[in-house]
Amino acid sequence: MGYPRRGKARRSRSHADLPLAILRPIGSLFAKIGASLATLASKKFTIMLIPHTDRRGVSVQVNAVVLSLLVLLLSGLVFTFFYLTTVYSGSARAAREREAGLDETERRLSSVVTEIEDAMRLARAFDSTLQDTLAGLDMAPPGRGREAPPTAAGDLGADMIVDEVNPNEPAELQTVRRLVAMVDSAVEPIDSLAGVLRMQKDLLADLPNFWPIKGGRGRVTMEFGPNIHPITDQWYIHKGFDIADALGVPVVAAANGKVSEIGFDPTYGLYVWVRHRYGFRTRYAHLQSISVSEGQQVIQGERLGALGNTGLATGPRLYFQIWLGTDVVDPAGFLKMAGDFGGWDSVR
Incomplete structure (x- = not known):
């Protein structure tokens, strides 16, 4: 029963000696490094400055510690110089880029201001014209x-x-x-x-001012007023416009209104009467056909029928009249209001 105790004691001592075995070489290494540093620190170095003249040179003795400090200081100065140079170069480049950007912004702003001034002048001209x-x-x-x-x-x-x-x-x-x-x-x-x-x-x-043939077609062959009758060859008062064109060309309403009468007359042939506001009435005669019915509401420019030569006519034409109350009036003054037709230049 005594042997196991001795085995345990030996294992305990070996475990206690393990840290010492590890630390001993490390301590020895640090001791050698310290001794080497002490030896190096005790050494002295001589720095000689020899001029390129006949004057005597200058020699300075320093130990290793001071020389190491001088080397570190010089290295720090060199590093600091290069670092500041780099920072300054970057800052200068950024400043130049910002300056170039500001110049470009100023140029664009100047262009915008010029455009605004031009717009102001145009607005002023517009405002003056509007006021007039x-x-x-x-x-x-x-x-x-x-x-x-x-x-x-x-x-x-x-x-x-x-x-x-x-x-x-x-x-x-x-x-x-x-x-x-x-x-x-x-x-x-x-x-x-x-x-x-x-x-x-x-x-x-x-108002009856719209040209009564679609698209401004036709040519006025006889105006309102004193004329020679094309059949009897006698002077008479022509109470409307004769507008010549091809058969079947659309005839349209000269103004908004209501179809008040459609029919046939031996003289006027097929005809359409349209009643308008303000007491106006219009008649469209010598039609080939009629496209509307009595009582129908029509708008300005709407088709009433087709140009023809029915009744007492010497050829395809539209006989167009404007009445105000019980009086017939000259269509020229009304048709010239719009002036959106081409046949007016051919009036004789």
């Missing part, structure tokens, strides 16, 4: 007067009166604000003018 137009229509907005001319070419600061001007704002931004204000102030007059034009269009659509 509205004044001619007695529609000048209250409180809106003619603006003073600029004091110098391209001087937009004196072009318009702005209610509030912030002196800290860039001149370009103020120019944009002026342009926006001018365009905004022109919206209301344009809306008013658009309303007048719509009213005019509606009025013209109710």
